[in-house]
Amino acid sequence: MLPLWNQLALDKIGFVLAAIGYFFFFALLLTVKARNVPRSILLGFVLLTVVWASLYAWQPTTAYQNQWSLWLENSRLLALVLFLYAALQSQQQSLWLFVQRKEVWTTVVVMLAWTLLASIQLVPVNLLLTGQLVLCVFILALIEALYRRAGSARWQFKPLIVALSIMVLFDFVLLAEASLFLRIDAQLWSARSFIQLLMLPLLVISIRRIKAWNIRVYISRDIVLQSSLVLAAGLYLSLLALAGFYIRFSGGAWSELLQATFIVLGFAILAALLLSDTMRRKLKVFIEKHFFENTFDYRAKWLELTHRLRQIDVNHDDVHQEALASWLQAIGYHKGLLLRTQPQIRVLARINRPELTPAERTIAEHYLAQQQLKNWIVDLKQTKDPFVAQLALPPQSCHSQIIIPILAKDGLWGLCMLDTDPALQLKLNWELRDYLLAVTEQIASYLFLMEASNKLMENAQFAAFSRMSAFVVHDLKNITAQLGLLLKNAERHQSNPEFVADAFDTIASSKRRMDKMLAQLMDKERHDEQESRFQLAPLLAQLIDSRCQGQQPIPRLQVEQDSQLSLDKERFANVLFHLIDNAQHATPDDGQITLTLKQNKDWVELSIQDTGCGMSDDFIATRLFKPFDSTKGNAGMGIGAYDAQIFVEQCGGQLLVHSKEGEGTTFTMRLPLN
Numbered sequence: 061m062l063p064l065w066n067q068l069a070l071d072k073i074g075f076v077l078a079a080i081g082y083f084f085f086f087a088l089l090l091t092v093k094a095r096n097v098p099r100s101i102l103l104g105f106v107l108l109t110v111v112w113a114s115l116y117a118w119q120p121t122t123a124y125q126n127q128w129s130l131w132l133e134n135s136r137l138l139a140l141v142l143f144l145y146a147a148l149q150s151q152q153q154s155l156w157l158f159v160q161r162k163e164v165w166t167t168v169v170v171m172l173a174w175t176l177l178a179s180i181q182l183v184p185v186n187l188l189l190t191g192q193l194v195l196c197v198f199i200l201a202l203i204e205a206l207y208r209r210a211g212s213a214r215w216q217f218k219p220l221i222v223a224l225s226i227m228v229l230f231d232f233v234l235l236a237e238a239s240l241f242l243r244i245d246a247q248l249w250s251a252r253s254f255i256q257l258l259m260l261p262l263l264v265i266s267i268r269r270i271k272a273w274n275i276r277v278y279i280s281r282d283i284v285l286q287s288s289l290v291l292a293a294g295l296y297l298s299l300l301a302l303a304g305f306y307i308r309f310s311g312g313a314w315s316e317l318l319q320a321t322f323i324v325l326g327f328a329i330l331a332a333l334l335l336s337d338t339m340r341r342k343l344k345v346f347i348e349k350h351f352f353e354n355t356f357d358y359r360a361k362w363l364e365l366t367h368r369l370r371q372i373d374v375n376h377d378d379v380h381q382e383a384l385a386s387w388l389q390a391i392g393y394h395k396g397l398l399l400r401t402q403p404q405i406r407v408l409a410r411i412n413r414p415e416l417t418p419a420e421r422t423i424a425e426h427y428l429a430q431q432q433l434k435n436w437i438v439d440l441k442q443t444k445d446p447f448v449a450q451l452a453l454p455p456q457s458c459h460s461q462i463i464i465p466i467l468a469k470d471g472l473w474g475l476c477m478l479d480t481d482p483a484l485q486l487k488l489n490w491e492l493r494d495y496l497l498a499v500t501e502q503i504a505s506y507l508f509l510m511e512a513s514n515k516l517m518e519n520a521q522f523a524a525f526s527r528m529s530a531f532v533v534h535d536l537k538n539i540t541a542q543l544g545l546l547l548k549n550a551e552r553h554q555s556n557p558e559f560v561a562d563a564f565d566t567i568a569s570s571k572r573r574m575d576k577m578l579a580q581l582m583d584k585e586r587h588d589e590q591e592s593r594f595q596l597a598p599l600l601a602q603l604i605d606s607r608c609q610g611q612q613p614i615p616r617l618q619v620e621q622d623s624q625l626s627l628d629k630e631r632f633a634n635v636l637f638h639l640i641d642n643a644q645h646a647t648p649d650d651g652q653i654t655l656t657l658k659q660n661k662d663w664v665e666l667s668i669q670d671t672g673c674g675m676s677d678d679f680i681a682t683r684l685f686k687p688f689d690s691t692k693g694n695a696g697m698g699i700g701a702y703d704a705q706i707f708v709e710q711c712g713g714q715l716l717v718h719s720k721e722g723e724g725t726t727f728t729m730r731l732p733l734n
Contacts, residue, residue: 144224399416687702
């Protein structure tokens, strides 16, 4: 074996500290509830490291000088290899299934055989060190494979990969130097324990980050927050004393001067760190983020908030009140105020508190004026906050503790002010700030959606009003055309008693239609259509004679078989007139329009055929039945075909269209017999 080297007390101290540090790490891992292969093998590796450091701290020897040292070194390396195997597996397995994997038991057999041969001195020292170098290279290859396979989760594995890489690379350098000179360098051996100790925090961070292993390490919040600075200061002073001792031991004639200068400088740096609020705050945030359980059960809180928002009825007037109550419930407060800052500052909701105070209005105005503060949650009780210090508000001038800005795309939408009893107030730390930001995003999205829904509802009401107006104008145009035709014929037939009688009938019909339309407008409700049973052929003949004579060509009626229907007679006549009027506009004066009435077993079929310009298939599919799309320019409203289709479908029938450009169009109305 290698010759025994006298070691300085410094390496003993390093191994003692390493043993203590890994022992506490082992105790923390025992508290983990997860039961999986990485956690089990990691426990073994950490326990072997505790034993490894303890024995080197107790026995005056270096690595590979006796059998127990060889077995201990290779046992740690074997545990590390198995841990990397477990980390590389894509699926979680039981420990028994993991051991049955081919590469696992092969590695175990090879390592045990190699260690056994070396322990009975069948392997020369130089070959032993070369074999250990090959093993370090193999471990580095596994670490590199783990880094590549991490993919999108590489951020989680980085601390682990850095820590293991540094430890194995240091052992590689140590063994490489030893294989060349057949001895282990004393300085490198002294640093080995400190390297292992310094990599311990990275290991803790890594297993905290890697979610796939479900290993969650926590330390008591009270103990760490109250004693972390004291422990850090004690560790710093210990390292300072060791460094000063080493300087004096190796500094020669200048040792006392260097030692005094170094110690004074070290104490100055320690004092600067301890007096720095920023450093203490960053240390506290780091410890809370990586070692403590969260204050809130985010899963339960999120489900509770989502359920509460889902119960809010956007049609009620208390939507903003319910939204404010959701903010309060999220953090357990009971006083709140919700402000809208655009276009002017006004109160939308308040719960268990007075009206807006002048100081709170000043806060809102300050938020509006300071662009950089729009995304800043403020605790008015923290007087060191730059926002609070700049305002210099007098005590008791605000009924709020926490001010939350609500941001929209165009800037600050509003503010939410929350408060509760002083004894129950939460301190605004990083966790509460992040939690409130998430809650605010959820509730604000709901408020913005509600505003968009209200605008959409208003637009829908205006659209409905416009559509109703279009139908009214369309009916008025028809009545006007009918009365105009009556006046035109009155010049020639006013002395004809039959014309006079028809004129009064036309006026009476127009009045009835006007009365019905006015009743619908005044009641703002759709009246039930008045159905009546009538013969189709006489209705068609009367429609052609009374309403279709003002424009060429005059339709012709062909009745193959008359039928009776029970429909709203007046609306049916209007629908037919719209279709005939469209046919007259599309057909030249010398063309033909033919109405054909026939009946089969289940249907009454009425077709309106013209020899007009016709329509393309694309026009029929995209524009014919589209409301308010007219080819007549300002002369048409574009609702005749749309109204006909709606009416026929309401009657349980079909409206079929067949058309060819340049040849004409046929509308076929099929209505069920009743």
